[in-house]
Every structure is written in structure tokens, then in C-alpha cells.
Amino acid sequence: MTTNAFADLGPVRHAGPDATEDLGYRWYDKDRIVLGKRMEEHLRFAVCAWHGFCWPGSDVFGAGTFDRPWLAGANDATAAAAKRSALFDFTQRLDVPFYCFHDVDIMADADGIADFRRNFAEAADDLERLQGETGLRLLWGTANLFSHPRYMAGAATNPDPQVFAWAASQVRDALEATHRLGGANYVLWGGREGYETLLNTDMARELDQLGRFLSLVVEHKHRIGFSGTILIEPKPMEPTKHQYDRDVATVFAFLQRYGLDTEVKVNIEANHATLAGHSFEHEIATAAAFGIFGSIDANRGDPQNGWDTDQFPNSVEEMTLAMLEVLRAGGLTTGGFNFDAKVRRQSIDLADLFHAHVGAIEVVAHALLRAAAIIEDGRLDAFKRERYAGWGDAFGQEIVPLDLAALADLAAARSLAPPPRSGRQEWLENLLNRF
Incomplete structure (x- = not known):
């Protein structure tokens, strides 16, 4: 059995971003x-x-x-x-x-x-x-x-x-x-x-x-x-x-x-x-x-x-x-x-x-x-990569195999004092909104 319920509707096709018809795709271009x-x-x-x-x-x-x-x-x-x-x-x-x-x-x-x-x-x-x-x-x-x-x-x-x-x-x-x-x-x-x-x-x-x-x-x-x-x-x-x-x-x-x-x-x-x-x-x-x-x-x-x-x-x-x-x-x-x-x-x-x-x-x-x-x-992903970059440098690689005690001793021996770094959330949100 078939139905012709939609005989007067569609088909819907890509019509371009300036199209005015309600049932036309502006953004969905399947072959793009x-x-x-x-x-x-x-x-x-x-x-x-x-x-x-x-x-x-x-x-x-x-x-x-x-x-x-x-x-x-x-x-x-x-x-x-x-x-x-x-x-x-x-x-x-x-x-x-x-x-x-x-x-x-x-x-x-x-x-x-x-x-x-x-x-x-x-x-x-x-x-x-x-x-x-x-x-x-x-x-x-x-x-x-x-x-x-x-x-x-x-x-x-x-x-x-x-x-x-x-x-x-x-x-x-x-x-x-x-x-x-x-x-x-x-x-x-x-x-x-x-x-x-x-x-x-x-x-x-x-x-x-x-x-x-x-x-x-x-x-x-x-x-x-x-x-x-x-x-x-x-x-x-x-x-x-x-x-x-x-x-x-x-x-x-x-x-x-x-x-x-x-x-x-x-x-x-x-x-x-x-x-x-x-x-x-x-x-x-x-x-x-x-x-x-x-x-x-x-x-x-x-x-x-x-x-x-x-x-x-x-x-x-x-x-x-x-x-x-x-x-x-x-x-x-x-x-x-x-x-x-x-x-x-x-x-x-x-x-x-x-x-x-x-x-x-x-x-x-x-x-x-x-x-x-x-x-x-690329800027969004570049910021994220840079934020975690320390894990790829010499110190980050050095601490990967250490147990908890060795890691603690290393931090004390080198008098580590890492400064706080901004997560820059507002800048990232502004960047996202520009698109």
C-alpha cells in the first residue's frame, strides 16, 4: 500500500544561503x-x-x-x-x-x-x-x-x-x-x-x-x-x-x-x-x-x-x-x-x-x-595544546615513570614554585562567538 499524504510538500533541496522559501535548505548542501x-x-x-x-x-x-x-x-x-x-x-x-x-x-x-x-x-x-x-x-x-x-x-x-x-x-x-x-x-x-x-x-x-x-x-x-x-x-x-x-x-x-x-x-x-x-x-x-x-x-x-x-x-x-x-x-x-x-x-x-x-x-x-x-x-585548539604543553617537555616526561614518593622528593629538591596561569575562558568564549 502507498500513501500520497505528502504529494503537495517537498522535495526539499539546497537553495543557497540567500534563499527565502521555507522548505529549502540554506546551509545543508549534501555534496559540499x-x-x-x-x-x-x-x-x-x-x-x-x-x-x-x-x-x-x-x-x-x-x-x-x-x-x-x-x-x-x-x-x-x-x-x-x-x-x-x-x-x-x-x-x-x-x-x-x-x-x-x-x-x-x-x-x-x-x-x-x-x-x-x-x-x-x-x-x-x-x-x-x-x-x-x-x-x-x-x-x-x-x-x-x-x-x-x-x-x-x-x-x-x-x-x-x-x-x-x-x-x-x-x-x-x-x-x-x-x-x-x-x-x-x-x-x-x-x-x-x-x-x-x-x-x-x-x-x-x-x-x-x-x-x-x-x-x-x-x-x-x-x-x-x-x-x-x-x-x-x-x-x-x-x-x-x-x-x-x-x-x-x-x-x-x-x-x-x-x-x-x-x-x-x-x-x-x-x-x-x-x-x-x-x-x-x-x-x-x-x-x-x-x-x-x-x-x-x-x-x-x-x-x-x-x-x-x-x-x-x-x-x-x-x-x-x-x-x-x-x-x-x-x-x-x-x-x-x-x-x-x-x-x-x-x-x-x-x-x-x-x-x-x-x-x-x-x-x-x-x-x-x-x-x-x-x-x-586553529586558535582554539592551539590554545588548548599550549595549555598542556608542559607534559611534552623535558620535566613533564621526566616525572611520568616516577612513583609518588620520588615525585614528591623531586618537587622538594627543585624547590618547585609553579605560577598560576589564566585559563582565559572569556577570551575563548569571545573567539568562539566570532564564528
């Missing part, structure tokens, strides 16, 4: 060479299936507000096919290369496990057909292990082993489908891998279960020959009070404990970073320092709200800081920029979906150009 690489390959944009094509515009106080043609009636095989068709049509019209999905996003509703597997298999067959017809690629796939009531106490961390087994069935099928569809990554988000109260929680057991589950996923990846990256998406809380994948540093400690730090990387979401009390760029830099930087969910939160508002990014200044860390980390390899964001509940027109994505794409592309210009200018 930036730091030796095409912009499309730097950014690897992806449209997600869930917020744009599954969410009806509901919230905890009210029913859905969106009159999407593929959401009318029950989510049966016909509706699911229309939703998949709309997803591909929309992504093509945006002129970006990737899409991504949860299993339940792209399939018909199912009751038992046999129906679930059959409906998902039919959806995967259709995705393969759509990819062949359009040339679109899969950035990553995943299984939804948080929405169904069976997962109210978690999936891998659930106290019921039957839920653990059901979750394994979903992940096995979703991972194999991702492999078959040429996906570049597979993501696990522990939305309910955590607790509401320690009064009913055995944390040590749950962490061991989570470690075992992730180990099984990695083992199966190698068994089927999937060469993509396994990603974990950190988030501190919501929907649970506390989630075990709180932030990048917590995830890295978890991966080290279970011997998975060379097998798994992170998919970092901007709004999750701020909920954890960090900046977006902090989480990217942390992941790069630990060698686990993988992919990005590009969105933002509202600083006046304490929850995950999943709004489209709209600040070039904030995104430039993040983009600097992406480029310093060597850029994206298998990862990309996926827009895990949703239009506002009052933005009910299909055109609003276009405006949201176009604006976000423009913000990220503009930030890439600013970050590249800062790196090419």
Missing part, C-alpha cells in the same frame, strides 16, 4: 566538502519512525491531536503498511539518506508471540522492498522493550524470567532484521531498566541480568555476522525514577564490569544529557575520551521543564559546541544524526513535520560549518 568530506557523510541524517509517524499527539492530559491518514483506525496490516510508505516518502522528500525504527513502529499490532514475530517479519520484508525502491538506508534498528505492560518492571532486569525470554525474542528478531536490511547499528534503550523504589528492587541481581542480556546480544551479533555497532542510549530517569544507564560515564563503568567496553558504544541524546545534569557536548566528549562514541539523537529539552520534551534542535550556538566535540572525536563512523524529536501537540498539519525537520537539519548543518571554521582557524 567540509574538512575533506561530503556534508552528507559528516552528518548522516536519519528520520525516525516513532515520534513522527507513530505518536498521535497525545499527552497525559489529553488524547491525540494529529489527523494522520496512516493513523486512522486500528493499527492492522493495512495501516502499518501505509505508515511505512509514509515514512519512506517523507524521508525521500527531505533528501536525507537514512531512517531508523523500533520493531513496533513499523508492524501491525499483535497479541501473542507468534503473531508478533509473524507481523514483524512481514514488516521487515516490506522495508527491504522499500529500501530497494528508494535507495534509503537503515541507520539503526531496535526493539521496543518498554511500552507494553509486560515491561512495566523492565525487560532484561525484570523479576519475571518469562519477560526476560520474551524480550530476548524481540531483540533476536530485530537484530537479525537490522542485519538483513544492512543497518549500520543496533540500539538498546533501557527505558524501564531501573527502579521506582529500592523497597522491591534487588539491584545487584538486576544489574547482573542486564549484563547477561547485553552479552547475549553481542554474542548473537557475532554469530549472525552483523558488522554494525551495538549502541546503548543513556538516560537518567523517566519513565523510571532511576535508570541503570544514567549517563555515558555510568554506561562505561557498566560495560567495563561486564567485559563489554570494546563491544558496545553509546547513542547520545541531547535531552537525555541535560536531564542527567550534563551538557550535550560533555556527554560527547566523555564518550570520545572513553572510546565509546557511536551515534547521536539530535533534539533538545525545554530548560523550564524537568522532563524529556523531545523538541527539535533550534540553537546553532549550542549545536556548534557539540559539533566541535564530534569532529574532535574523529566524526561519525557507523553513527549518524537521528532526529528523536516530535512536533508540538498543536502543530497538527503535515507541513509542520517538514518545517520541524528542515529547521533541525539546517541547525546541525550550520553548526558543522561553524565548527569546521573554528577548527580550520
Whole structure:
């Protein structure tokens, strides 16, 4: 089944920095060479299936507000096919290369496990057909292990082993489908891998279960020959009070404990970073320092709200800081920029979906150009290198092999009196703003 829902919208193309049309790219020029690489390959944009094509515009106080043609009636095989068709049509019209999905996003509703597997298999067959017809690629796939009531106490961390087994069935099928569809990554988000109260929680057991589950996923990846990256998406809380994948540093400690730090990387979401009390760029830099930087969910939160508002990014200044860390980390390899964001509940027109994505794409592309210009200018990185230069000179190299006592004795023998040196933060911020 096909849908012509977007027949009067797009396609969106690069129109130049002086363009005036709303649905034209000023900054996103996919073939432009930036730091030796095409912009499309730097950014690897992806449209997600869930917020744009599954969410009806509901919230905890009210029913859905969106009159999407593929959401009318029950989510049966016909509706699911229309939703998949709309997803591909929309992504093509945006002129970006990737899409991504949860299993339940792209399939018909199912009751038992046999129906679930059959409906998902039919959806995967259709995705393969759509990819062949359009040339679109899969950035990553995943299984939804948080929405169904069976997962109210978690999936891998659930106290019921039957839920653990059901979750394994979903992940096995979703991972194999991702492999078959040429996906570049597979993501696990522990939305309910955590607790509401320690009064009913055995944390040590749950962490061991989570470690075992992730180990099984990695083992199966190698068994089927999937060469993509396994990603974990950190988030501190919501929907649970506390989630075990709180932030990048917590995830890295978890991966080290279970011997998975060379097998798994992170998919970092901007709004999750701020909920954890960090900046977006902090989480990217942390992941790069630990060698686990993988992919990005590009969105933002509202600083006046304490929850995950999943709004489209709209600040070039904030995104430039993040983009600097992406480029310093060597850029994206298998990862990309996926827009895990949703239009506002009052933005009910299909055109609003276009405006949201176009604006976000423009913000990220503009930030890439600013970050590249800062790196090419060189002053920011030169200052940082100079600040740590002492570790490369004779004294810095001399102290590297010393134990604590020898180091202390050396400091006393040479009567060290290092003078304070300015970090020049204000000058650096002014320099950044000039770009």
C-alpha cells in the first residue's frame, strides 16, 4: 500500500544561503566538502519512525491531536503498511539518506508471540522492498522493550524470567532484521531498566541480568555476522525514577564490569544529557575520551521543564559546541544524526513535520560549518595544546615513570614554585562567538 499524504510538500533541496522559501535548505548542501568530506557523510541524517509517524499527539492530559491518514483506525496490516510508505516518502522528500525504527513502529499490532514475530517479519520484508525502491538506508534498528505492560518492571532486569525470554525474542528478531536490511547499528534503550523504589528492587541481581542480556546480544551479533555497532542510549530517569544507564560515564563503568567496553558504544541524546545534569557536548566528549562514541539523537529539552520534551534542535550556538566535540572525536563512523524529536501537540498539519525537520537539519548543518571554521582557524585548539604543553617537555616526561614518593622528593629538591596561569575562558568564549 502507498500513501500520497505528502504529494503537495517537498522535495526539499539546497537553495543557497540567500534563499527565502521555507522548505529549502540554506546551509545543508549534501555534496559540499567540509574538512575533506561530503556534508552528507559528516552528518548522516536519519528520520525516525516513532515520534513522527507513530505518536498521535497525545499527552497525559489529553488524547491525540494529529489527523494522520496512516493513523486512522486500528493499527492492522493495512495501516502499518501505509505508515511505512509514509515514512519512506517523507524521508525521500527531505533528501536525507537514512531512517531508523523500533520493531513496533513499523508492524501491525499483535497479541501473542507468534503473531508478533509473524507481523514483524512481514514488516521487515516490506522495508527491504522499500529500501530497494528508494535507495534509503537503515541507520539503526531496535526493539521496543518498554511500552507494553509486560515491561512495566523492565525487560532484561525484570523479576519475571518469562519477560526476560520474551524480550530476548524481540531483540533476536530485530537484530537479525537490522542485519538483513544492512543497518549500520543496533540500539538498546533501557527505558524501564531501573527502579521506582529500592523497597522491591534487588539491584545487584538486576544489574547482573542486564549484563547477561547485553552479552547475549553481542554474542548473537557475532554469530549472525552483523558488522554494525551495538549502541546503548543513556538516560537518567523517566519513565523510571532511576535508570541503570544514567549517563555515558555510568554506561562505561557498566560495560567495563561486564567485559563489554570494546563491544558496545553509546547513542547520545541531547535531552537525555541535560536531564542527567550534563551538557550535550560533555556527554560527547566523555564518550570520545572513553572510546565509546557511536551515534547521536539530535533534539533538545525545554530548560523550564524537568522532563524529556523531545523538541527539535533550534540553537546553532549550542549545536556548534557539540559539533566541535564530534569532529574532535574523529566524526561519525557507523553513527549518524537521528532526529528523536516530535512536533508540538498543536502543530497538527503535515507541513509542520517538514518545517520541524528542515529547521533541525539546517541547525546541525550550520553548526558543522561553524565548527569546521573554528577548527580550520586553529586558535582554539592551539590554545588548548599550549595549555598542556608542559607534559611534552623535558620535566613533564621526566616525572611520568616516577612513583609518588620520588615525585614528591623531586618537587622538594627543585624547590618547585609553579605560577598560576589564566585559563582565559572569556577570551575563548569571545573567539568562539566570532564564528
